[in-house]
Amino acid sequence: MPALALCSPELALSTATVAALAPPPEKEEAMNQEAEDRGLAEVVLERLEKERLPRAIDLKDKVDAGARLDDMDIAFLERVFADTQDLKPMVERHPEYHALAARLMELYEHITAKALENEKAG
Known part of the structure; x- marks a missing residue:
């Protein structure tokens, strides 16, 4: 194999050497x-903290007070x-997020179940 000289003969590398140093594709x-x-x-957690969780808590309070969800809430x-x-x-690849994801799903499930109950009650 031909050598690739990088600035000096001491740094001559063959393509085989470079390939051996590279991490395997997997x-x-x-x-x-x-x-x-x-x-x-990072992006999802920031959005959760600043937007999604405060809005979800507001929705929980709203349905717990007996109110119905409006079109914006449903959207x-x-x-x-x-x-x-x-x-x-991504959550499946990272067990450290399983508990957080489960708690969020419980919150959203509570909101939707209570909203349905409120709709049925009229």
Whole structure:
């Protein structure tokens, strides 16, 4: 194999040496996935803290007081449920998020169940 000289003969590397030093494709994919998951988790947790959780708590208080959900409330819940489906694979890869995800789902389940009860009551 031909050598690739990098500035000096002491740094001559063959393509075989470079290939041997590179992480295997599976490991590189896993490293990329991990970095992508970290970035996604950061964004999702920030959105949860600043937007989603305060709105969910407001909705819980609203339905617990016997009120009905309006169209904007329902649209919000639909977005949350769609995002939840999109995030499932990441949550499944990271057990550290399982408890948080379960508690959030319990909260949203409470909101929807109570909202349905309020609708039926008129």
